[in-house]
Amino acid sequence: MFKPKLNIALFFGGRSAEHEVSLLSARSIYQAFNQEKYNIFPVAISKKGFFSTLEESKKILMGDEKKVPEIKRDNILPQEVLQFLEKKVDIVFPVLHGPYGEDGKIQGFLDTLNIKYIGCDLTSSAVGMDKAVMKQIFSFYNIPQSEFEILKKDEYNKLKTADLFADFAESLGLPFFIKPANMGSSIGISRVGNLTSFENALNQAFKYDKKIILESSIKGREVESAVLGTGNNIKVSTAGEIISTHDFYDYQAKYEDQSTELIIPADISSASQEKIKELSLKAFKAVGAEGISRLDFFVNEEQDQILVNEINTMPGFTKFSMYPLLFKESGITYTELLDDLVELALKRKS
Ligand SMILES: Nc1ncnc2c1ncn2[C@@H]1O[C@H](COP(=O)(O)OP(=O)(O)O)[C@@H](O)[C@H]1O
Ligand SMILES: [Mg+2]
Known part of the structure; x- marks a missing residue:
């Protein structure tokens, strides 16, 4: 039977510091989409x-x-693109990482226009992006995670840095991690061991957000799982491990250092694999995620400890990224993943 091709708009780039990463993901996705089923329209955002x-x-x-x-133009959204979104597009795939893409803002914009899209909705995207809110929700659901504190810039300005450092060193232990609440790709993240590095780390993190989080440092292997689905039909992949030669898994280790290794499946016990599956599902549901997410963990088998680090509602999606590689291990190809994501987006009830 003749089935008309679906028109899919691939949003890429965007306003976040993860703009460059988005281009890499979108290029892979564009090539992999089944051209017999879909017309793909890239939509670049500067x-x-x-x-x-x-x-x-x-x-x-x-x-x-x-x-x-950057284009010199008076209108942010050319009439042609708006009309195309209004009249022609069946589904948008927001291949945007970080703020303004992964945090619910673009999802809300698409909801307003009544356009279907791939992945998490406004609320789950926002919760997944904001590490402070995410951790509060995880805590509500008793999902095991690192100890944390939240600090807002206007509060911080009123306090003495040395006193603050002493308080955090006591509540979190040393070293601890400082992160902007809303960011990704390890941008703005530091590990802090003394007062000087604390001051530098605060400046770094506050560059990206007016709210930051501080976390106790976890000794554990970094293991990730991929989640695909909605409602009662959710698949969780086998978990894989990341081995980085850096101090921690920073931006260079993620995108520039060839020595970072992905081990799939992770060399952990089957009990740990099971536990990770269970926690992945729990964390995915806790934030209300839909369609796609990658769950990141710290695993310390000696101490019998598995902690959730974070959820990523629009994980890196190049051919070499953890998310598609994990599903490849489970027998789902990159192109099939895209088909499944489109199906999920079509079925979503608004
Ligand atoms: N509490 C922690 N203990 C140990 N390492 C951490 C901790 N938090 C973050 N890291 C390290 O920093 C990396 C980036 O932190 P993460 O919270 O995942 O931020 P992003 O959203 O930018 O990926 C992690 O992959 C890990 O290597
Ligand atoms: Mg991470």
Whole structure:
């Protein structure tokens, strides 16, 4: 039977510091989509939030630029793109990482326009992106995680740094981690061992957000699982491990250092694998995630400890990224994953 092709818009780039990562994910996705089933329309968004025309967007995606070039134009959203979204698009795939893409803002914008999209909805995206809110929700559901504190910039300005450091050193132990609440790809994250590094770390983290979190440092292997599905039909992949030669899994280790290794499946006991599956599902449901997410853990088998580090509602999606590689291990190809995500988006009730 003849089935008309679905029109899918691939949003990529965007306003976050993870703009460059989004380009890499979107390029892989564009190539892998089954062209017999879908017409794919790339839609580039610059770091300033300007939408490119469809023709410009396609050129940018097919090229090898690291960023979407800034365009001098009066309107942020060209009429042509708006009409295309309104009249032609069946589904948007927001391949955007970090703030303004993974945090519910673009999802809310699409909801307002009554356009279906792949992945988590507004609330689950926002909860997954904000590490402070995420940890509060995890805590409500008794999901095991590191100890944490939350600090807002306006509160911090009123306090003495040395006193604050002493308080956190006592409640969290040394060293501890400092992170912007809303960010990803390890941007703005530091490990703090003394007062000087504390001051630098605060400045770094507050560059990206007016709210930061502080966490006790966990000794454990970094293990991740991939989740696909909605409601009562959710698949959790076998977990894989990341082995980085860096101090911690920082931006360079994630995207630039060739020596970072992904071990799939992770070399852990089957009991740990089971526990990770169970916690993945619990954490996915706790934030109300839909469609797609990657769950990250710290595993310390000697201490019999598995802690959830975070949920990523739009995980890296290049051919070499953990999310698709984990499902490949479970026999689901990259192209099949995309088909499943489209199906889930079509079925979602608004
Ligand atoms: N509490 C912690 N204990 C030990 N390592 C941590 C802790 N928090 C973060 N890290 C290290 O920093 C990396 C990035 O932190 P994460 O919270 O995952 O932020 P992002 O959202 O940027 O990926 C982790 O993959 C891990 O290597
Ligand atoms: Mg992470």
